[in-house]
Amino acid sequence: MTQSDKNDAQLDVIKLILALTLSYLAVAMPLPVLSGYTHQHLGLGADLGGLAVGIAFLSTLLTRGPAGDLADGRGGKKSMQWGLIIYCVAGLICMLSHWLSPLLSYGVLLLGRLLLGVGESFTIVGMVSWGIGLMGPARSGRVMAWLGMGMYGAFALGGPVGLWIYQKWGFIALMAVCALLPLIGWFAIRPLPSSKPIPGKREPFFKVVKSIWALGAVVGLQGVGFALLGAFITQYFDSQHWAHAGWGLTCFGGGFVLVRILCGHLPDKIGGGKVAFGALIVEAVGQYLLWGAGNSYMALLGALLTGMGCSMVYPAMGVEVVKMINPQQRGTALGAFSAFQDLAYGVSAPLCGLLVGSQGFGIVYLIGGIAASLALVLLIKGRVTEQQQAQAPSQ
Structure with missing residues (x-):
């Protein structure tokens, strides 16, 4: 790989990180909102509000394997694209839950949160696999360091922004934004070159x-x-x-x-x-x-x-x-x-x-x-x- 190729690959990975940061706001923005929303709108206790927050981590944990299989078999780009679409669907399902009866609303909200965790697994594993494929294994540490900066940057920004949207326009507006941002991220990464799966x-x-x-x-x-x-x-x-x-x-x-x-x-x-x-x-x-x-x-x-x-x-x-x-x-x-x-x-x-x-x-x-x-x-x-x-x- 020539120095020019390395520079091009690095620029492509930076674009990936920026798209990921934008999309990851869909994960970060609801976090300070969910406990209060489940209590105030659905009349549920803090324990069920905590479950709505934490259940996404469970589905992320359980789907790391399938996400890795997809990234290895069809490429990291495909895995990340799937993850961003799942993010979008999860936001729409959470938005839909607002119009249902309290008990049904909570069940649908949990479904949306579970899907969000699945989307996180496919997005993050795909992005890391894709980034390393573009930059090469010798710079894998840099790819993972940049990934963390993008994710935690989204967390730092997403919390206050999500709370502001919720207080100003409500839960439906917040979930609509959470569905839209991953879609923008999907279109942003679409032109970027794929890294080919390695046979074996x-x-x-x-x-x-x-x-x-x-x-x-x-x-x-x-x-x-x-x-x-x-x-x-x-x-x-x-x-x-x-x-x-x-x-x-x-x-x-x-x-x-x-x-x-x-x-x-x-x-x-x-x-x-x-x-x-x-x-x-x-x-x-x-x-x-x-x-x-x-x-x-x-x-x-x-x-x-x-x-x-x-x-x-x-x-x-x-x-x-x-x-x-x-x-x-x-x-x-x-x-x-x-x-x-x-x-x-x-x-x-x-x-x-x-x-x-x-x-x-x-x-x-x-x-x-x-x-x-x-x-x-x-x-x-x-x-x-x-x-x-x-x-x-x-x-």
Whole structure:
């Protein structure tokens, strides 16, 4: 690939990321709205509102395998296009639910949320597979770092924008926008060149999971701290009567994005294992600081370090997945790899929330620090095993 070809491929991937960011607003915008909507419009409790939010993560987790199969068999572009269409249909179904009786409305809303999770799986796996196909495996870490920036940029923008649309024009208008944006994204990516599927024998999904489970476990354990900070940081500040509660997520997000911008190239340059090692240390320190914080400033520093640490673990471990898996099964492997993180996001907050009543909010960050420390141990153990296996033939 000539330098001109590399530049063209990089420009195409940047266009992909921009289209993804626009489309991913359909995922981000309803999040601050759904709990209040189900309570105020449907008369349901907070638990059912939480289910409407969380059920999308379940369907994302369960469809990572099919999304990877489609990306490997028919190309990442096809998978992403399917995902964006499913996003659009999900928004229309959620909009339809508004006109039905409360019980039926809630059931249809859940159906729309389930479909949204399916769309997320196909969109993200397709985009990563397509981007790596365009830029080449040697720059896979950069593709995944850019992907995260696009997604979390959409989250940062989508929350307040979604709440504003809902308060000004209502739920129907919000869902109409959520249906329209992925359609715009679909037309934006349509002219971009495809990356051709790579022929070759493909292993069953669960065999792929078995081969990458250690890398997936590292990224899953990293995700515990990520999930717990997002779920409990505001309540933690309030329980300690600290000021600046709103700055917790800002510090986390700022650290996350800053490191992605400055260090997104490092996994490709020096190796994913080295980057993940340093990142997990930073995350663990951040979580332990949050747990032991004596004032808001120490807690904000902990949130900043957590964001900086979490930022690079996924792309760093993703680079290692790309290295160890046959290229014809890259999408399936990355889908399985992402499922570990989905699982961590889905179960961490509910399980740790059970401890808050008796132990206080600080306990969740001790758990997050322990999880990051376990990930570090698992990473070190895996590196030592690799070195021993590499040395074995020469002994």
